[in-house]
Amino acid sequence: AQKVTQAQTEISVVEKEDVTLDCVYETRDTTYYLFWYKQPPSGELVFLIRRNSFDEQNEISGRYSWNFQKSTSSFNFTITASQVVDSAVYFCALLGGFKTIFGAGTRLFVKA
Amino acid sequence: DAGVIQSPRHEVTEMGQEVTLRCKPISGHDYLFWYRQTMMRGLELLIYFNNNVPIDDSGMPEDRFSAKMPNASFSTLKIQPSEPRDSAVYFCASSWGSAGVSYNEQFFGPGTRLTVL
Numbered sequence: 151a152q153k154v155t156q157a158q159t160e161i162s163v164v165e166k167e168d169v170t171l172d173c174v175y176e177t178r179d180t181t182y183y184l185f186w187y188k189q190p191p192s193g194e195l196v197f198l199i200r201r202n203s204f205d206e207q208n209e210i211s212g213r214y215s216w217n218f219q220k221s222t223s224s225f226n227f228t229i230t231a232s233q234v235v236d237s238a239v240y241f242c243a244l245l246g247g248f249k250t251i252f253g254a255g256t257r258l259f260v261k262a
Numbered sequence: 263d264a265g266v267i268q269s270p271r272h273e274v275t276e277m278g279q280e281v282t283l284r285c286k287p288i289s290g291h292d293y294l295f296w297y298r299q300t301m302m303r304g305l306e307l308l309i310y311f312n313n314n315v316p317i318d319d320s321g322m323p324e325d326r327f328s329a330k331m332p333n334a335s336f337s338t339l340k341i342q343p344s345e346p347r348d349s350a351v352y353f354c355a356s357s358w359g360s361a362g363v364s365y366n367e368q369f370f371g372p373g374t375r376l377t378v379l
Binding site for chain 1: 369
């Protein structure tokens, strides 16, 4: 069975703080893909990153960075120097086999 | 380029009525997905199509739900008859990939917020 766990339901930070969103996954597949999506208050889900199971290199894109560790089945997402515009729900997702399974999401509040 | 287009954006209907949600995927994408989002169940995949053919409809909650994709640029999700528990945001997403499965990111539409009274 495949599963994605985002244990943090809500996180509240003050602007310019760094924040890490946790994602733990379960799968028996050896080939799989991991994703992060952002859902701002407007409601539309926006793709942020995709990682395949054979690429454990961490990635940085501006203020965003991702840490993929197969040993702990985690794919964590860090926002450095958070901004109010980062306020959104963030979803981690797993694609193994034929279906994408989404985590429950973490709601991030960034206060000015 | 236009993204995924969904209509209507909001739908309010009474229990027992038929509801039809519409989606136009991104041109060139050969995968189309229908999701439902609720507070209780989160994001659930209902059905997905590849080249207009339904591949997996195991997420469709019951026979009251049906989806079609008559051509590459249009899909519908129909609920008949609707019930209050169908109230949710329904998202359409599209992607591209090789036959049978897409390993690429999905592009989501703005969603249709359905309220069944």
